[in-house]
Amino acid sequence: SYVLTQPPSVSVAPGKTARITCEENNIGNKRLHWYQQKPGQAPVLVIDYDTDRPSGIPDRFSASDSGNTATLSITRVEAGDEADYYCQVWDFSSDHMVFGGGTKLTVL
Amino acid sequence: QLQLQESGPGLVKPSETLSLSCTVSGGSVSNSSHYWGWIRQPPGKGLEWIGGIYYSGSSYYNPSLKSRVTISVDTSKNEFSLKLNSVTAADTAIYYCARHREQLWSSPLDSWGQGTLVTVSS
Numbered sequence: 660s661y662v663l664t665q666p667p668s669v670s671v672a673p674g675k676t677a678r679i680t681c682e683e684n685n686i687g688n689k690r691l692h693w694y695q696q697k698p699g700q701a702p703v704l705v706i707d708y709d710t711d712r713p714s715g716i717p718d719r720f721s722a723s724d725s726g727n728t729a730t731l732s733i734t735r736v737e738a739g740d741e742a743d744y745y746c747q748v749w750d751f752s753s754d755h756m757v758f759g760g761g762t763k764l765t766v767l
Numbered sequence: 768q769l770q771l772q773e774s775g776p777g778l779v780k781p782s783e784t785l786s787l788s789c790t791v792s793g794g795s796v797s798n799s800s801h802y803w804g805w806i807r808q809p810p811g812k813g814l815e816w817i818g819g820i821y822y823s824g825s826s827y828y829n830p831s832l833k834s835r836v837t838i839s840v841d842t843s844k845n846e847f848s849l850k851l852n853s854v855t856a857a858d859t860a861i862y863y864c865a866r867h868r869e870q871l872w873s874s875p876l877d878s879w880g881q882g883t884l885v886t887v888s889s
Contacts, residue, residue, distance in 0.1 A: 660830075692875040694814075701863055701879035702814065713877065745814055749873035754827050756804070756816035756872070 661750040663759035670765045671736050679762045681729040681746035689748045693722060693731045696761075697742045705744075706731060733764075741766045769794040771864050771880035779858075779887050785851040789864030789880060790844070797822045797842045802867035804876060805838060805849045807860040815860075819872065820847055827872065854887045861885075 664682040671677040681691065691709050694702035704713050706722040709729065719734045733740055746759040775787035789803070796803060804819035818828035820838045828836050832851070840847040851858060861882040868877035 690873045694876075696814075701882055702876070703879075704868075704875050704877050707868070707875040707877075713875075743813075747814075747875075751873070753830065754872065755829055756819070758806075758814040758816060761813040 661748070661753070661757045663746050663748065663757055665744075665746060665759040665762045667760070668763045668765065670767055671733075672767045673736055673738065675736055677733040677736050677740070677764055679731045679733075679744050679764065681731070681759050682727055683729075683748070684727055691722075691724065691729050692747045694745045694747065695740075695742045696745065702745065736764075736766055738766050740764060769866065769878050771866065771878060773862060773864050773880045773883040775883065775885070777884060777886060779854055779885060780889050781855055781887055782853055785849070785854050785858060785885055785887070787849045787862055787864075787883065787885070788846050789848070790846045791866075792845075794866075795842075796840055796845050796847055800870050802870060802872060802874070803840070803847050804865050804867060806863045806865060806876070807858075808863070808882070809857075809860045817849065817851075817862075819867065821870075856887050859885065859887045 693706035695705045696702040705720050710722050722731045743761045745761045770792045772790045779785045805817040818838045820826040835852050837850045861884050863882045864880045865876040866878040867874045
């Protein structure tokens with residue numbers, strides 16, 4: 660079945676760049692989305708359709724995809740960016756939604 | 768502004784049916800431009816998609832839950848609902864309802880309810 664693999668955790672110092680990966684087969688052909696979830700809150704969409712940033716999301720958030728790896732990048736990381744991040748796609752072969760396991764971003 | 772609000776019992780006994788509703792305000796569940804969905808999150812774990820529905824009733828379910836799940840829509844109440852039967856402790860989770868931004872199953876979930884915790888316990 661379709662699986663999206665994320666590292667369980669990523670740590671970064673304030674002001675630096677955090678990179679969170681999401682691996683899958685042939686991810687370049689998927690419409691991948693990224694969500695941020697802070698403790699006790701619902702997820703928030705931060706990147707859609709692989710690289711687009713929804714209105715209201717700071718331009719410190721960006722994404723890229725290459726081959727079988729999509730990467731969410733957060734530049735000039737702030738304490739407020741500490742959260743869980745999830746990638747998500749729609750599996751067209753079996754018509755269901757798939758989430759990655761999530762990555763906990765810790766700001767040191 | 769669109770708001771989604773989950774409602775339903777916070778405690779369900781094992782083997783019984785979990786029933787939740789998602790009330791949509793500031794928008795219409797009959798809007799042909801969107802699909803709607805349910806997602807859950809066991810305590811301390813990741814997100815799991817349960818299924819989704821269109822106002823016409825067209826729906827898709829997570830294959831791992833399909834035999835136990837029914838999602839329906841009530842346009843007169845401007846809400847959509849989730850029923851999960853034969854629940855066990857493994858179904859204990861925060862349940863979220865959400866909206867697909869476009870009329871595409873592959874579109875992102877751009878608006879979420881606050882979530883409601885459902886505990887399965889006798």
